[in-house]
Amino acid sequence: MYYLIVFLPLLGAIIAGVIALAGARQRHPGAVGPVDAFHHGHGHGHHHEAHPTAADFAAHDDHGHGDHGHDDHAHGPAEPAAAGSRAAEIVTTGLLMVSAILSWFAFVDVTLNDADAHVKVMRWISAGGLQLDWAFRVDTLTAVMLVVVNSVSALVHLYSIGYMHEDPHRPRFFAYLSLFTFAMLMLVTSDNLVQMFFGWEGVGLASYLLIGFWYQKPSANAAAIKAFVVNRVGDFGFSLGMFATFAVFGSVSFETIFAAAPGAADKTINFLGHDWHALTVISFLLFIGAMGKSAQLGLHTWLPDAMEGPTPVSALIHAATMVTAGVFLVARMSPVFEHAPDALAFVTFIGATTAIFAATIGLVQTDIKRVIAYSTCSQLGYMFAALGVGAYGVGVFHLFTHAFFKALLFLGSGSVIHAMHHEQDMRNMGGLRRLIPVTYWMMVIGTLALTGFPLTAGYYSKDAIIEATYAAHTSVGTYAFIMTVTAALLTSFYSWRLIFLTFHGAPRASLETMSHVHESPRVMLVPLLLLSVGALFAGIVFHSAFVGAGYDAFWRGALFTGEHNEILHHMHDVPALVVYAPAIVMVIGFALAWLFYIKRPDLPGRLAKQQVLIYRFLLNKWYFDELYDLVFVRPAKWIGRFLWKTGDGKIIDGLGPDGVSARVIDVTDRVVRLQTGYVYHYAFAMLIGVAALFTWFMVRGL
Numbered sequence: 001m002y003y004l005i006v007f008l009p010l011l012g013a014i015i016a017g018v019i020a021l022a023g024a025r026q027r028h029p030g031a032v033g034p035v036d037a038f039h040h041g042h043g044h045g046h047h048h049e050a051h052p053t054a055a056d057f058a059a060h061d062d063h064g065h066g067d068h069g070h071d072d073h074a075h076g077p078a079e080p081a082a083a084g085s086r087a088a089e090i091v092t093t094g095l096l097m098v099s100a101i102l103s104w105f106a107f108v109d110v111t112l113n114d115a116d117a118h119v120k121v122m123r124w125i126s127a128g129g130l131q132l133d134w135a136f137r138v139d140t141l142t143a144v145m146l147v148v149v150n151s152v153s154a155l156v157h158l159y160s161i162g163y164m165h166e167d168p169h170r171p172r173f174f175a176y177l178s179l180f181t182f183a184m185l186m187l188v189t190s191d192n193l194v195q196m197f198f199g200w201e202g203v204g205l206a207s208y209l210l211i212g213f214w215y216q217k218p219s220a221n222a223a224a225i226k227a228f229v230v231n232r233v234g235d236f237g238f239s240l241g242m243f244a245t246f247a248v249f250g251s252v253s254f255e256t257i258f259a260a261a262p263g264a265a266d267k268t269i270n271f272l273g274h275d276w277h278a279l280t281v282i283s284f285l286l287f288i289g290a291m292g293k294s295a296q297l298g299l300h301t302w303l304p305d306a307m308e309g310p311t312p313v314s315a316l317i318h319a320a321t322m323v324t325a326g327v328f329l330v331a332r333m334s335p336v337f338e339h340a341p342d343a344l345a346f347v348t349f350i351g352a353t354t355a356i357f358a359a360t361i362g363l364v365q366t367d368i369k370r371v372i373a374y375s376t377c378s379q380l381g382y383m384f385a386a387l388g389v390g391a392y393g394v395g396v397f398h399l400f401t402h403a404f405f406k407a408l409l410f411l412g413s414g415s416v417i418h419a420m421h422h423e424q425d426m427r428n429m430g431g432l433r434r435l436i437p438v439t440y441w442m443m444v445i446g447t448l449a450l451t452g453f454p455l456t457a458g459y460y461s462k463d464a465i466i467e468a469t470y471a472a473h474t475s476v477g478t479y480a481f482i483m484t485v486t487a488a489l490l491t492s493f494y495s496w497r498l499i500f501l502t503f504h505g506a507p508r509a510s511l512e513t514m515s516h517v518h519e520s521p522r523v524m525l526v527p528l529l530l531l532s533v534g535a536l537f538a539g540i541v542f543h544s545a546f547v548g549a550g551y552d553a554f555w556r557g558a559l560f561t562g563e564h565n566e567i568l569h570h571m572h573d574v575p576a577l578v579v580y581a582p583a584i585v586m587v588i589g590f591a592l593a594w595l596f597y598i599k600r601p602d603l604p605g606r607l608a609k610q611q612v613l614i615y616r617f618l619l620n621k622w623y624f625d626e627l628y629d630l631v632f633v634r635p636a637k638w639i640g641r642f643l644w645k646t647g648d649g650k651i652i653d654g655l656g657p658d659g660v661s662a663r664v665i666d667v668t669d670r671v672v673r674l675q676t677g678y679v680y681h682y683a684f685a686m687l688i689g690v691a692a693l694f695t696w697f698m699v700r701g702l
Contacts (some may be wrong), residue, residue, distance in 0.1 A: 001102055002119050002136050005146060006189060008099045009153070010182040012092035016175035019084040023171060088171035092178045093157040099181075100150035103143075110143040111545070111554060118191070125194065129250060135191040137254060139558040144396060145188035145328055148403045149321050151534075153181040155527035159411050160312040162524035163418060173213060177316065180206035184321045188328060193242045193252040196329070200238065200293065203322045204231050210317065211309040223308035230302040234292015238329075241285030244269060245336075248278045258335040258560070265339045279336055283343035286333060287350075290326030294380045297354040301624055303377055307369040311414030314369055315407045318376050324399050327383045334392050335560035344388045345476045351384025352469070352480035357622065359490035363497075364618045367424050368413045371498050375450065376406055378487055382465045385480040390567045391468035392559040397546035398465055401457035404534030405449035411528055412443040415520040416502060421513055426498065431507035435517045440503050442528040447499055449535040451492040451586050460539030462488065463582045464547050464571070470578045471570035481578075488582050492589025500597035547571075 109115040119136040164170050183202025190196035212224030249257050267278040295303035358377035365371045379402050386395035417424055419436050433440045449456040469480035507514050545554040596603050608615045
């Protein structure tokens, strides 16, 4: 069964890839790849510097830093679709459906029948002391991730059949989607760190291909490269952590590491003449990798730009799967992190800070997809805050529930963009509630779950994180509690702001655009309906198992909790005000959003005028991109240009081959000038020679 779960998406990717190549050759004989003549140039991805003087949250027409545009996946000259597009869609989607169904069977089998498994595929690496099998480690944590990855991926595949129906390169798109899913499955089923790193890099590659799918668009290329480069920074940390793990444990196999972790609690690593606590170093380096993949503060800049890809890509990569890989890594390595309290404190701090940081930026975004992207960034911060205080089950619980309602919100926003003829700016929407009612209610359900409305999925998982940070009774835990509660207030505000701007009030789009607004086809609505079920009920159904009375029976050691870790017990003793705080701030956020965008829509503009510095600071995303450009990009360009022009051009080439050849040419040019062709010049030269010869003999004779 596990072979089928993991390798069916790979089979689908191969089949779709072959169809894509065949279609490309059919359109462009002699081509070796999908050469596209499909252009997307209708004003997408403009990056104008924001200078709001009379700025308005809702209706001002200022273009703010490329945070909106048009999702032009269907614009441009029509080109015949690749032969077999329908076959590629059906094959990849069908195989993913099978894989998803089998994942649920595996989940039930593992959690109810204690059917943990270790499936050896083959001997993979044999080099000196490093002996590695390619194997599947199947426990409760793996089963949870299999359900999340395959369920969301299958629904995204189904949704994409409708969303991408006008794109002539659908086989390539579906091949990339299935390839991404396979890489993610390799990551979550890994039995060792090297195998996990293989999947880790695989999802990085697939995300690069998917974000830059419309590669004729410069903004999409830039976003894909940015995601790839920023993730390389985190992956360097992951690599060093892997090397340090091998140095300390002599193995990268999870079974060996986890068994030896308690005995290595006091080990040190000597680096730069100083002894460092070994497990803290390993945990810190691995978390750097998690920061890159999960877009935590400092390595977050790639995530919002990644919205340049098609909307289904945003739902798959940035809601449910790839960005949660970092959370999965920390949870999987919990036996190591549990013995590294300083590293856990750092995880808590970064997570809590990311939660509030991303939430503040979400307040002023105008692109419907970017609002949800920053929300994802913020919610990942919540997950890390829970992991950092030792509540691993709580963090994974929020990962599980968040996958459903965030994928619902992303696909719902895609349905809105589809209805609005590829418009993404919420300031050009409004009044859509009656025109696309199904999409509206799906978005409302996703928003209720995200903001933690009672009895929805987010209510159980997000509130549990807030209670866990308080129950930690540490200074960094208290900081995380304050940040997460404040972020919950901001989350409620910007989430309802999105709903009110998009669906309520008077229409702000042109009459022509509004006349063409239509509900999405059934193939796009069915995934929304299925995800809404998870957004409503995943919390109440699984709360007891993930973080409640059934915790031990459910996890059975898949998440390691040290003997001094009493966080789950302390969570039951928190004051009532802590329990009700998320609900209180949720109501306040909703009320403020209603006041600003329904009751008094003039307030956002007035507030932006009064607080123009704060507004500009948030609109420009805390100036992280500008700071990185100043500190890293420009110096790197200067160094590169200096080495190119001066080092290579003037010094190496100038003094080397170019210099030598230039001197030879100079000499030959002068010699050539002696060859004038006049007889008297030659006679004069001969006379000079004879005179010189006589002079030499006379001098010699003396």
